[in-house]
Amino acid sequence: MSAPILPLLEEKRPMRRLLFLSSLCAMASGGIACSTTPNEPSTVKEPTLTSRAILPANLYQPGQPSGSLVTPDNGVTVPFAGQPIPGFSGILDAGGGEFWAMPDNGFGTKNNSGDFLLRIYRIRPDFRTERGGSGTIEVLGFVQLSDPEGKIPFTLSRQDRLLTGADFDLESVRRTAAGDFWFGEEFGPFLLHTDSTGKVLEAPIPLPNVQSPQNPFLPREDAWTLRASRGFEGMALSTDGKWLYPVLEGALRDDSDPRRRIVNQFDLTAGKYTDQKWNYRVDAEFPDAVIGDFTTLDDHRFLAIERDDDQGEQARQKKIYLVDMRRVDADGYLEKQLVVDLLRIRDPRGISLPARSGEFGVGDPFSFPLQSVESLEVLDSERLLIANDNNYPGSDGRWLTRDRPDDTELIIVRVPPLRP
Numbered sequence: 051m052s053a054p055i056l057p058l059l060e061e062k063r064p065m066r067r068l069l070f071l072s073s074l075c076a077m078a079s080g081g082i083a084c085s086t087t088p089n090e091p092s093t094v095k096e097p098t099l100t101s102r103a104i105l106p107a108n109l110y111q112p113g114q115p116s117g118s119l120v121t122p123d124n125g126v127t128v129p130f131a132g133q134p135i136p137g138f139s140g141i142l143d144a145g146g147g148e149f150w151a152m153p154d155n156g157f158g159t160k161n162n163s164g165d166f167l168l169r170i171y172r173i174r175p176d177f178r179t180e181r182g183g184s185g186t187i188e189v190l191g192f193v194q195l196s197d198p199e200g201k202i203p204f205t206l207s208r209q210d211r212l213l214t215g216a217d218f219d220l221e222s223v224r225r226t227a228a229g230d231f232w233f234g235e236e237f238g239p240f241l242l243h244t245d246s247t248g249k250v251l252e253a254p255i256p257l258p259n260v261q262s263p264q265n266p267f268l269p270r271e272d273a274w275t276l277r278a279s280r281g282f283e284g285m286a287l288s289t290d291g292k293w294l295y296p297v298l299e300g301a302l303r304d305d306s307d308p309r310r311r312i313v314n315q316f317d318l319t320a321g322k323y324t325d326q327k328w329n330y331r332v333d334a335e336f337p338d339a340v341i342g343d344f345t346t347l348d349d350h351r352f353l354a355i356e357r358d359d360d361q362g363e364q365a366r367q368k369k370i371y372l373v374d375m376r377r378v379d380a381d382g383y384l385e386k387q388l389v390v391d392l393l394r395i396r397d398p399r400g401i402s403l404p405a406r407s408g409e410f411g412v413g414d415p416f417s418f419p420l421q422s423v424e425s426l427e428v429l430d431s432e433r434l435l436i437a438n439d440n441n442y443p444g445s446d447g448r449w450l451t452r453d454r455p456d457d458t459e460l461i462i463v464r465v466p467p468l469r470p
Contacts, residue, residue: 098464101179103185105457140152213250219264282299293316296314313329314327373386401416408454
């Protein structure tokens with residue numbers, strides 16, 4: 051059985067990012083335009099909101115009813131009429147104002163997500179900017195992940211071998227020049243490889259000597275080496291397309307430093323991990339902070355989302371840091387440079403206004419106080435696209451009343467130039 055796929059336009063883009071040629075990134079038809087020309091000096095002095103678009107939480111997609119085992123929350127009853135989009139854990143620029151956007155395993159656990167189908171959605175935001183725009187997001191179609199050839203060596207949740215949230219917890223996605231998708235996931239943690247139609251091409255690839263409590267090959271119940279939900283949340287792809295950099299979201303069980311987050315290197319040509327690793331350390335004030343995403347900026351520099359698990363008025367740590375893989379401190383950890391505090395973003399043009407009833411964190415300054423900030427894409431040397439996983443229907447950090455589910459939000463933040 052082949053993987054179902056809705057018809058989508060195939061983009062043709064070079065693998066290497068041309069981040070600093072802003073004349074190449076204009077996408078006016080999608081509501082995105084470059085902020086400067088190559089010879090125009092930047093005027094931005096601090097991170098500033100330039101664009102925002104919202105996908106309603108309760109906008110269900112085609113497919114079977116789902117959520118039968120989900121605990122009702124925030125006024126949402128179960129089961130759901132179709133397939134919800136529970137936010138995005140990964141997002142990729144598809145060109146022409148469109149994006150690939152990937153939800154995670156659905157409803158948070160293996161046990162309650164067997165009726166959630168693993169997909170990558172193709173979306174087109176019509177961003178609200180100072181020049182206008184509706185601030186809405188159109189869902190154009192999706193790719194359904196499946197294993198028709200039986201590459202996965204453990205029992206799947208469905209006989210038709212469509213993949214669900216009971217099989218994998220996908221948290222990051224990258225796309226190669228050939229159009230293949232690579233996913234970082236948390237139950238293993240594994241790397242999962244599919245073609246452009248979502249068909250699994252090989253057995254899931256484990257990280258040597260690392261297993262979560264949900265790993266299907268765990269020899270004993272207490273043999274795990276990594277806490278649940280601390281696998282590959284972020285994963286970067288090198289500019290030359292040769293390497294993946296999956297990052298463990300949390301510390302290993304036996305690590306003497308609970309603030310350490312390990313960056314691994316996977317050789318796409320050889321199909322195996324290298325011996326090269328880097329150590330990333332979360333801020334001392336938030337030792338339980340997790341890495342929400344890890345994204346390539348250029349040949350040596352990467353951006354990381356570092357976040358706490360709080361939301362709304364309780365949120366304290368939602369930041370984006372820049373690291374250079376060539377620079378480590380005296381203790382052997384990557385040096386970090388703060389790029390954006392997502393809880394304090396200027397909005398002098400009122401992009402986030404008018405506020406919806408009960409909405410928290412809009413206006414100037416604008417805040418992105420959502421529980422799971424997990425998607426980051428670099429649009430050019432000054433513009434970052436950020437999106438949230440809304441843990442449908444559980445997260446409600448945008449609402450003062452805390453009685454309705456968070457929507458999925460996409461924002462573009464303009465930052466001082468990230469040039470070398």
